Amino acid sequence: MTMDKVSRYVLVALALMFVVTIGYRFSQYVIKKDFLIEAQTACSISEGTGKTCFVAECSEGEICDQAPYKKVEIVAHAAPACLLDHSCEGFSCIGINGHCQELYCQEGEHEEGESCQEIVNEPLPETILE
Amino acid sequence: MNSLVNLQYCYDYLVEQISLGLLLYSHIPTGVIALVFGSLLLYKTRKLSSVTLFVVCLSFALWCFFNLGAWFAFLGAEITMFTWSLVDLTSLIFFSFSYYFLYVFLKKKDLPLWQKLSGIALILPTAYWTFLGKNLTAFDVNICEAWENDFVTSYPVYVQMVFLGATIILAAANYFQVKNEEEKKKTVLAGLGIVTFLFFFFFSNFLADYFIQYNIWQYAYNVEIYGLFGMPILLIYLGYLIVKYHAFDLRIFTAQALVISTLAIVIAQYAFLHEPATIILNTINFVLVLIVGTYLSKDVRKEIEAHKQIEKLANKLAETTERLYVTNEHLEELNRQKTEFVSIASHQLRSPLTAIKGYASMMLEGSFGQLGDQTREATSRIFESSQKLVNVIEDFLNVTRIELGKMKYEMADFDLKQLAETVINELKPTIERKGIAFSFSAEPGTYTINGDQGKISQVLSNLIDNSLKYTPKGSVAVSVERTGEKIRFKVKDTGIGIAPETLPKLFEKFIRADEAGQTNIKGTGLGLYVAKQIMEGHNGRLWAESEGEGKGATFYAEFREKK
Numbered sequence: 001m002t003m004d005k006v007s008r009y010v011l012v013a014l015a016l017m018f019v020v021t022i023g024y025r026f027s028q029y030v031i032k033k034d035f036l037i038e039a040q041t042a043c044s045i046s047e048g049t050g051k052t053c054f055v056a057e058c059s060e061g062e063i064c065d066q067a068p069y070k071k072v073e074i075v076a077h078a079a080p081a082c083l084l085d086h087s088c089e090g091f092s093c094i095g096i097n098g099h100c101q102e103l104y105c106q107e108g109e110h111e112e113g114e115s116c117q118e119i120v121n122e123p124l125p126e127t128i129l130e
Numbered sequence: 131m132n133s134l135v136n137l138q139y140c141y142d143y144l145v146e147q148i149s150l151g152l153l154l155y156s157h158i159p160t161g162v163i164a165l166v167f168g169s170l171l172l173y174k175t176r177k178l179s180s181v182t183l184f185v186v187c188l189s190f191a192l193w194c195f196f197n198l199g200a201w202f203a204f205l206g207a208e209i210t211m212f213t214w215s216l217v218d219l220t221s222l223i224f225f226s227f228s229y230y231f232l233y234v235f236l237k238k239k240d241l242p243l244w245q246k247l248s249g250i251a252l253i254l255p256t257a258y259w260t261f262l263g264k265n266l267t268a269f270d271v272n273i274c275e276a277w278e279n280d281f282v283t284s285y286p287v288y289v290q291m292v293f294l295g296a297t298i299i300l301a302a303a304n305y306f307q308v309k310n311e312e313e314k315k316k317t318v319l320a321g322l323g324i325v326t327f328l329f330f331f332f333f334s335n336f337l338a339d340y341f342i343q344y345n346i347w348q349y350a351y352n353v354e355i356y357g358l359f360g361m362p363i364l365l366i367y368l369g370y371l372i373v374k375y376h377a378f379d380l381r382i383f384t385a386q387a388l389v390i391s392t393l394a395i396v397i398a399q400y401a402f403l404h405e406p407a408t409i410i411l412n413t414i415n416f417v418l419v420l421i422v423g424t425y426l427s428k429d430v431r432k433e434i435e436a437h438k439q440i441e442k443l444a445n446k447l448a449e450t451t452e453r454l455y456v457t458n459e460h461l462e463e464l465n466r467q468k469t470e471f472v473s474i475a476s477h478q479l480r481s482p483l484t485a486i487k488g489y490a491s492m493m494l495e496g497s498f499g500q501l502g503d504q505t506r507e508a509t510s511r512i513f514e515s516s517q518k519l520v521n522v523i524e525d526f527l528n529v530t531r532i533e534l535g536k537m538k539y540e541m542a543d544f545d546l547k548q549l550a551e552t553v554i555n556e557l558k559p560t561i562e563r564k565g566i567a568f569s570f571s572a573e574p575g576t577y578t579i580n581g582d583q584g585k586i587s588q589v590l591s592n593l594i595d596n597s598l599k600y601t602p603k604g605s606v607a608v609s610v611e612r613t614g615e616k617i618r619f620k621v622k623d624t625g626i627g628i629a630p631e632t633l634p635k636l637f638e639k640f641i642r643a644d645e646a647g648q649t650n651i652k653g654t655g656l657g658l659y660v661a662k663q664i665m666e667g668h669n670g671r672l673w674a675e676s677e678g679e680g681k682g683a684t685f686y687a688e689f690r691e692k693k
Binding site: 004006007010011014017018020021022024025026028029030033034035036037038039040073076083084085086 | 137138139178181185207208209211212215216219223240241243246250253257260261263266267268269270271272277
């Protein structure tokens with residue numbers, strides 16, 4: 001039994017849909033880098049701004065990095081390479097061309113395993129939370 | 131591998147989570163084997179079942195590729211986003227086409243249109259979300275993974291469940307529907323293969339999600355890779371179907387698939403090897419597999435071609451036999467019609483002949499006054515000729531009775547010696563006219579047998595008459611003798627004899643001695659055949675012996691003595 005016309009059309013339509021989707025996603029993600037990147041970078045806030053940084057909460061007996069951090073949501077094509085390889089120092093969205101948002105901690109809205117902490121000191125070295 | 135690492139952090143993060151070798155080993159050979167299997171199948175046959183299975187294999191291979199890309203965030207966030215975004219849609223394609231394949235394979239017909247449209251309707255939302263990039267929200271640099279839209283990515287899981295359930299129901303329903311044992315076995319093999327493949331895949335993904343959701347195991351994604359091994363299991367089942375039941379009408383396929391799969395596995399081993407010595411050994415292994423595999427494939431191909439030729443010849447032979455059978459039936463029917471015609475014709479001839487013979491006899495006996503010498507001579511010839519014709523017609527009638535299975539025997543006890551004397555007495559004019567020495571001998575006593583006296587009389591008459599005909603000079607000696615519990619009637623002549631090649635077919639219809647033509651002997655060639663048939667009807671035995679041409683012959687008719 002070979003394929004009838006309807007089956008052939010169905011198969012071709014599906015294949016076409018799939019190929020177009022692959023092509024479009026490739027252009028959006030790989031060529032245009034049109035997606036958001038979520039990163040964490042060192043947090044340094046001057047006193048009086050009213051913003052607080054995130055700090056990881058360690059379980060009992062666990063050794064973890066408790067350096068304060070802020071979250072950055074940035075469109076991939078505008079993200080500096082240091083953000084991806086965790087080497088940015090004093091990153092700021094200022095001057096970034098495209099969507100870029102710095103997210104600070106707000107009491108009651110942070111995720112499990114982290115807490116808010118107000119930082120009044122000068123900028124700390126970049127820390128990677130793992 | 132190091133040259134491919136764009137994000138060192140993500141590489142270190144991945145290596146900490148899972149064995150890179152295992153990841154490669156689970157994805158690459160499985161995908162390659164599936165792709166090779168599907169492509170070879172499509173190359174060999176363009177049936178709908180092959181096309182659907184090819185789509186399953188191709189989409190599965192693509193899934194392996196996309197999934198590997200999703201794991202390999204160290205290649206770049208954009209690669210992970212691109213490949214990760216396509217895994218759900220790809221998985222739905224091979225889930226839906228697995229059902230499609232099983233349906234076509236088992237039912238041997240295309241999927242109904244409403245089922246096709248339903249399948250497409252189920253896949254469309256995922257296709258739409260994938261196209262728009264709604265299934266992923268962002269790439270998390272910290273964990274080197276994409277963030278999924280929970281609603282959009284949980285939908286394909288339910289659709290997978292629907293296709294899996296439909297596949298199980300289809301296989302089970304078909305198993306109970308088919309009556310043929312072989313079809314049942316095919317259903318079990320194909321059904322088990324497809325269901326195992328889908329179930330492995332679905333369950334491993336489902337299990338991983340479950341572990342992660344309930345924080346049971348933070349490295350639960352490790353489980354996912356084991357789901358891929360359902361594909362080789364499916365291919366083993368399909369390979370068995372091809373070898374055992376010639377599914378897809380293929381033979382050579384398995385040998386080729388085996389060689390290519392082995393090569394794929396050997397190639398995949400490079401993922402684990404780092405030492406130069408082991409890399410060299412693996413390369414030697416690869417070359418050996420390649421050489422041996424090529425020869426194996428060639429040998430198998432040759433053998434299969436030979437098998438095909440034999441099968442072709444066998445089919446031709448079967449066709450010829452069938453034609454012969456039909457022809458034979460036709461001939462048998464013609465023979466039956468001929469026999470009936472002969473029977474009718476003989477009956478029609480017998481009545482006027484009896485009148486001719488009767489009146490000739492009455493004229494010879496003087497019922498119509500004394501005949502002059504010339505008239506007597508002419509009447510005498512009329513009588514003898516009509517008697518011969520009666521005998522010929524009797525032979526024909528006997529043959530038709532035998533062939534139509536209408537020969538009837540009226541069994542009674544009688545003395546064979548007495549019957550032989552009576553027959554000889556009846557043939558006396560012929561014997562005297564022949565002018566050869568004739569004798570009859572029998573030990574004193576009775577030779578009682580059980581049989582149809584009239585028919586046995588015909589046998590004895592035929593045997594004596596036959597010897598008289600074929601003995602132009604010399605003697606004919608007739609005897610009745612006892613041998614153990616048997617009574618044997620024997621006619622020994624010094625006639626033209628019988629050639630060794632004629633002896634076995636002497637009692638067949640229309641068979642006469644080769645010299646019969648030369649000696650101008652008249653006969654139908656039915657006498658001995660009728661005699662043989664009558665003897666067999668009495669559970670007796672009739673045979674002839676001769677030392678060859680010109681050396682005379684002896685005929686024996688053997689009966690069981692009635693005590």
